[in-house]
Amino acid sequence: MSALNILKKKFEWLVKKHDFEPIRINVRAFPLEAKDAIGSPQEKDYPLVRGKEHLMEASFEGARGQAYTDLCGPFEGTLAQVLDLPLENNYERAVLISTLNAVLRYLGLVRNTVHCKDEGPRRCSLELVEFISRRWGTPKVALIGLQPRMAEALSERFPLRIADMDPENLGRRFGEATVESPEGEEEILKWCDVAVVTGTVLTNGTLDPILRFGEKVIFYGVTVAGAAHLMGWPRFCPLST
DSSP: OOHHHHHHHHHHHHHHHTTOTTSOOOEEEEEEOHHHHHOOOSOOOSHHHHTSOEEEEEEETTEEEEEEESSOOOEEEOHHHHHTOOOOSHHHHHHHHHHHHHHHHHTTSOOOOSOOOTTHHHHHHHHHHHHHHHHHSSOOEEEESOOHHHHHHHHHHSOEEEEOSOGGGTTOEETTEEEEOGGGHHHHHHHOSEEEEETTHHHHTOHHHHHTTGGGEEEESSTTHHHHHHHTOOEEOTTOO
16 A cells, blocks of 8 residues: 555544544635745745646645645545545645645644745755754755755755756756756665655655655655654654744
């Protein structure tokens, strides 16, 4: 069974435990405009700003949960309908994950489910460098999923390799690191001591290969908030709300 299906089972158990399932509770999921998602950062090369990715936001009883995806659209239904989604594409996975984040936020099990804005991504990147330095010294770092400010900050302090799925990013340089194709991801993960991985792997269908290197992995971002709690994965996202 895939990790996403295990996560879905855990979420389903939680919904039944709290008697949410038999009650008709609407879950609204809709894509956020870039300014609503990330504010107005000085740099314009973030995937959200470039329109390469979007944030899906679910609202459950006033609690908000978000998930990155490249395939977005509105959704309105019950939790039972969310749990019935076959998870065959990035849109369905984003609806599930954003809903999971909203419900766990409502239950008080997680915080930091809403993306940071304006200069938050830059500040987050600097904090990430200090976090890694305090814990591991000077490890070899893999960045799976390009966050440009993270790439800049990490490349100044650590040996770094980067993999990203967007063909337009291939070959971009950050210090001595060049953005590589995801086809070489396994080799990059074998090379590194620490892998900083975007939570978007939950919605784009690339999670399971990453988990083979679980002892090295730190997930980052709002997408993975609820999953990290339910699955016991480490997560770094200090400036989200």
